[in-house]
Every structure is written in C-alpha cells, then in structure tokens.
Amino acid sequence: MKRLMTAALAGLLMAGAWASTEPSEKDAIAMAERGASFIKQHGKDEMMKRITAKDPDFVQGSLYVDMRDISTGIVLAHPYNPTIVGKDLTDVPDASGKKYRREIIELAAKKGKGWVDYMYKNPQSGKIEPKTTYILRVGDVVLEAGIYKK
Template sequence: MKYIAGIVCAMALAAPLVQAADDAAVAVAMVDKGAAYLKKHGKEALIKEVNAKNPEFVTPQTYLTVRALDGTQLAHPTNPRLVGKNAVPLPDADGKLFRKEIIDRAQSEGKGWVDYRYNNPQTGEIEKKSTYFVKNGDVILEAGIYKGK
C-alpha cells in the first residue's frame, strides 16, 4: 500500500511538470504557426489576423503577438491598447525589463525563452510567465505561458 501511495504522490508531483511542458509546446507551436503564416501571406496579413483575434492565433493557453525590432507592438490580440506603442522601458512586477531582453536576445540568438512576472488577465494576479520568441525578418513573434504564482 505504501508503494502505491508513493507512486500516486510521485505522479501528482510530476503532473505540473508535464502541464508546463505541454504549455511550452503550445507556445512554440503558436510561434511556428505565426512564422508559417508570415512566410505564406506576409507581415501585414499576419498583423491584421492577430489584431483581428483570429482563433488560429489565440487559444486558452496562449496567443501570438508581433513586435518590431525597435520594440513597437505591431499586433496584440488581447490588449489592443498596446498596438503602436513601445513599452520596452516598462518593467515587470519585479522591475525586470523583459521586453528589452526579448529584443536583445532575439537579435543576438534568434530565438529563446524569457521568464518574468506579469499580470494574468484571467486570474487578475501577478504570476510567473515565460515567453517564447523568434526573430523573423524585421519582427519578433512571441507567445507566452503563465506558470502560476
């Protein structure tokens, strides 16, 4: 009985790790989908579709955003007030300039993940968030996932 309880406990502890991996895969897939759309239809078409909240680019787990290399937000399906603005100087809840890090690393590495803490619009709470990004031509495609408190 102790053995079974140990297995159940181990499975319960591993479940959040599996969920995080699944969410990360969803973010990567979203960015890849955006890159494929960009290649096929062009930058302006992608920006239009993301800003129009096309369900192809918005899911319950994540959504695609498009940022210019200077930091100007070109497309954002969940917060249209950010479109056309450059929020690079604005930090996360801990003072981290995460947008600057995304831009700098996109230009030097091409792609990667950046961790920060940000308001989750679904919960209204400041939570850990990771954003996957890929530089594609003169834009950065991004999709983030919330990781809880």
C-alpha cells in the same frame, strides 16, 4: 483483479491528461512557429490582422501570439491589450522591475529565438503571474507566445 486495477489506473491517467488544459512550452513553440509560417506565406500585415481578430490559430485562452518590431521595440499587434499597440515599451519594467521587453529584443537579435521569464497580467485570471515566453524572430519582427507558470 490485477487487470481491473491496471485498467482503472490507465483510465484515471488518461482522464487527467484530457482534463489538463494548461498550455505547455511545446504549445507556445508550435504557436510561434505557426505564426512564422503564416508571415512567410501571407506577410506581417495579415498576421497583425489575425492577432487583432483573435484568430484561434494564434489566440487560445491564455496562450496567444503577439508581435513587435525588432528595431524599435514597438508593439505591432496584441490580442488582449490593444492599448499597447503602437507603443515602445522596451524599457518599461514588469511588476518585479525586470525590463523583459529589452531582453526579448536582444535575444531575438542575437539568437533569433529563445525563452524570457517575467511577470505579466494573465487575461484569464486578471492577475499578475509568472510567465515564460518563447520568442521567435521572423525578418524584422519578433513573435512572442508565452505560458503562465503555476
């Protein structure tokens, strides 16, 4: 009986792990690092094309990479919001008033990588939700891969 209960519990735990499709911080870091490797091999122009085309290596539901210029803050590529590409939104605040894009650029310039928290529209739910984004500097661009907090 004890073996049967242990097996049943193990099965439930495994099923729960498979059912959990929410991306993690680890997934965001891995995606940004994958983007950095891609840029080093193929260049930032090709990376921008991949992001825009929603390449599954860089766009997986609510987890995606976008890219901005570190000097100007101009958005270079975004898979879900093409209307912001080519714009400098550095000092435009989120729904709570935080100038998170400024924080992203400053963190990238000073440390090269790290996390920034803010509010952003989730492409899956269509709602403004808390988000944490891993930022990674690659030369003169910043890759951003974030997850929505539940």
